[in-house]
Amino acid sequence: MAKNTKNQYIFFSQDVHQQLLKQAKIEQALHYAIENNEISLVYQPQLNKQYKLCGVEALVRWHSSELGFIPPEVFIPIAEQTGLMPKLGQYIMNKSMNEITVLQHKLSTLFSLAINVSVKQFIQLNFFELLMQSIEDFGDKELPLTIEITESLFIESMDVLLPIFEKMKQHQISLALDDFGTGYSSLSMLREAPIDELKIDKSFVDHITENNIDKAMVKSIINMGKNLKMRVLAEGIESLEHAKILSKYGCDLFQGYYISKPLNIKELEVYVNTILKK
């Protein structure tokens, strides 16, 4: 028994050690990545019921020369823990506004840009000022902007968050609640924050074709969003079947592989061009 416990202990501690080592490696490489243009962005189209392009969501990509492709779900939390997030977040904000504004001017068209903002980035002292600076330096006052936040943001006190939300409102910047339904405080958040858009999490959309509970939940979420005068977007749409059901339930906006995978800026240009010609 004692041996067993000991063995388990050794196994566990080696595991943790490996984990920390890997994390330290990623952290180091991430410093390098931000300085050396290893970070890029892709954009996933968002369509309305008429299949019109309404916006794109910017998603960060990191191809590390040293470690290969690392998914955002791995490096964003590390950036958060190690204090790199404000810098990385600023880079993402500047780069996406620049790429999308240049493209829109080139094609004489307008659609919104959604940017994911993590907790540490959002609550840094001058988030709003940096956002405004980014719009001034790289964006366009015409560019409709949405900031996507998750429920984890709401571990922070509302006293800190509400004034920022208020300033965003004054500048017509929308607030989207990402991954809706997956957190534990979704409903209280809807009550307290001026949310403009609900993004129904992919995990609910996945089984709406066959699971009656998921169907009922998605239907209810859409109705609630409507009653609260919010736009409702469903993410993770992978089939026409998904789109049809969601459309029937009154969902406003659609995003997912069935519509388009996230595209780099060159691919997005081709995509927008084909849509404009239709």
Ligand code: C2E
């Ligand atoms: P998210 O914000 O919920 O983004 C949606 C994720 O679902 C993206 O993964 C997207 O590529 C993927 N996706 C979209 N449609 C489909 C579909 O039909 N099927 C499937 N299976 N997946 C789909 P990605 O790009 O790997 O991002 C993962 C998460 O990392 C994001 O989840 C977001 O939380 C975070 N993230 C990504 N980019 C950024 C960023 O620039 N800043 C911050 N703070 N977080 C980011």
Ligand code: CA
């Ligand atoms: Ca998002």
Ligand code: CA
């Ligand atoms: Ca999401």
Ligand code: CA
């Ligand atoms: Ca997600």
